[in-house]
Amino acid sequence: MNENKRSINFYILFLFYLLFQILPLPIDLIKFFSPEKYNYLITLNSEFNFTSISLAPTNSFFQLLNFCSLLIVVFILKMIFYRDEHKNRFYLFLSFIGFISAFIGTSLYLSGNTDLLNFKNYNSGGVSTGFFISRTVFSIFLLFCLVSSLEYLKNSKNYEKNLITRVYVRLFIVFIAIGLITTFSRIGNFLLLNTMLFYFINEIFFKKTNKKFSNIILIIILFDLLVLGVYFGSTRIINRFLFLENEFSEILNTDVNLSRFQIIKFAFNQTYDYLFFGYGPGSFEILFQLKFPNLSNSYANHAHSDLFEFIGEFGIVGLVFFLLAIASSFSKSINYNLINFLLLFYLFIILIFDFSLHIPLIQFLFVCFFILNQKFIKLTYDGSL
Numbered sequence: 001m002n003e004n005k006r007s008i009n010f011y012i013l014f015l016f017y018l019l020f021q022i023l024p025l026p027i028d029l030i031k032f033f034s035p036e037k038y039n040y041l042i043t044l045n046s047e048f049n050f051t052s053i054s055l056a057p058t059n060s061f062f063q064l065l066n067f068c069s070l071l072i073v074v075f076i077l078k079m080i081f082y083r084d085e086h087k088n089r090f091y092l093f094l095s096f097i098g099f100i101s102a103f104i105g106t107s108l109y110l111s112g113n114t115d116l117l118n119f120k121n122y123n124s125g126g127v128s129t130g131f132f133i134s135r136t137v138f139s140i141f142l143l144f145c146l147v148s149s150l151e152y153l154k155n156s157k158n159y160e161k162n163l164i165t166r167v168y169v170r171l172f173i174v175f176i177a178i179g180l181i182t183t184f185s186r187i188g189n190f191l192l193l194n195t196m197l198f199y200f201i202n203e204i205f206f207k208k209t210n211k212k213f214s215n216i217i218l219i220i221i222l223f224d225l226l227v228l229g230v231y232f233g234s235t236r237i238i239n240r241f242l243f244l245e246n247e248f249s250e251i252l253n254t255d256v257n258l259s260r261f262q263i264i265k266f267a268f269n270q271t272y273d274y275l276f277f278g279y280g281p282g283s284f285e286i287l288f289q290l291k292f293p294n295l296s297n298s299y300a301n302h303a304h305s306d307l308f309e310f311i312g313e314f315g316i317v318g319l320v321f322f323l324l325a326i327a328s329s330f331s332k333s334i335n336y337n338l339i340n341f342l343l344l345f346y347l348f349i350i351l352i353f354d355f356s357l358h359i360p361l362i363q364f365l366f367v368c369f370f371i372l373n374q375k376f377i378k379l380t381y382d383g384s385l
Helices: 002-022 027-033 035-043 057-080 084-110 135-155 163-181 186-206 211-232 234-239 260-273 284-291 306-333 338-353 360-382
Strands: none
Touching: 002 057, 002 306, 027 035, 057 360, 084 135, 084 163, 084 360, 135 163, 135 186, 135 338, 135 360, 163 186, 186 338, 260 284, 260 306, 284 306, 306 338, 338 360
16 A cells, blocks of 8 residues: 555545535635636625535535545455455456346347336437446446456466356357447447457557457457448448547537537636636536526536546646546556556546546446556566466
């Protein structure tokens, strides 16, 4: 734990900063820390003598609890995962969960997304989302499950002992790939294709595992591009990778609904009004409604760019603490490693083009993969494994 002391200290400062955002402050201090919110209060003739920096203190409080839980997850992972087989069990568990989720999601998709028991399905029938609301979040979740499956196959050294399990994991991979593809999430499918290519390149040029593993990577790529391409149609199977195709051509429609690009632009513009101390995590929906009070039933609870939303929520001060905590952690495992590379690649794409990093489950998976990978890299170099 000592090697991550600096990173943990920065993260604790970040947590205290989130607490500061929700504490009631005298109105005169709000004028300094959040001039834009102060102007709103003056416009509304508010009689409050104390208020918080956050526009939605309740939401920010639950976000604070969520970020605290991530720190607890870090401590737990470092304590209970200390052998390679423990990590493989986690990969196997996530592979199985991914299989169940993909099976249910694909079944609902093929049945037209009908209701299942007491679970109400609100999807249009054209994509697979399982029990998730967002197809992109579902695809990112399945992507981590797919990586878990591949890592399990790659890391299982005792092939005789794990033979039956490895057969099941190969079956899980097929269902997970189908579930991910049928989300037709452009970001999810773009990341899927690149993940397979990265694994394939890694097997050829960097770290060869065995021919069977390389063949699995090739089979997934061919299964994706050829078999499903024929079933769903070549046009749709290609368009699902072009996640920026329509973003810059969308305009405000007659129903005054905002396009994704315009929501991103709105989030970017708001960073100037809340530049230093932010408007509080979980407050984007309130901010959106303040700026667009006449949208009737239309609203946005997240910007379609986690980067600009995080900047707006935390402000420069909070973002600096957060980035220093992440940078300090990555600096401990700066050597080449496929999982590190994949996490950075996922982080870059999702931060800029989606809002999945605001979902606690996705945050949990990022933390688990990073901490386990970092810990076992160190154990490997120390000769502990």
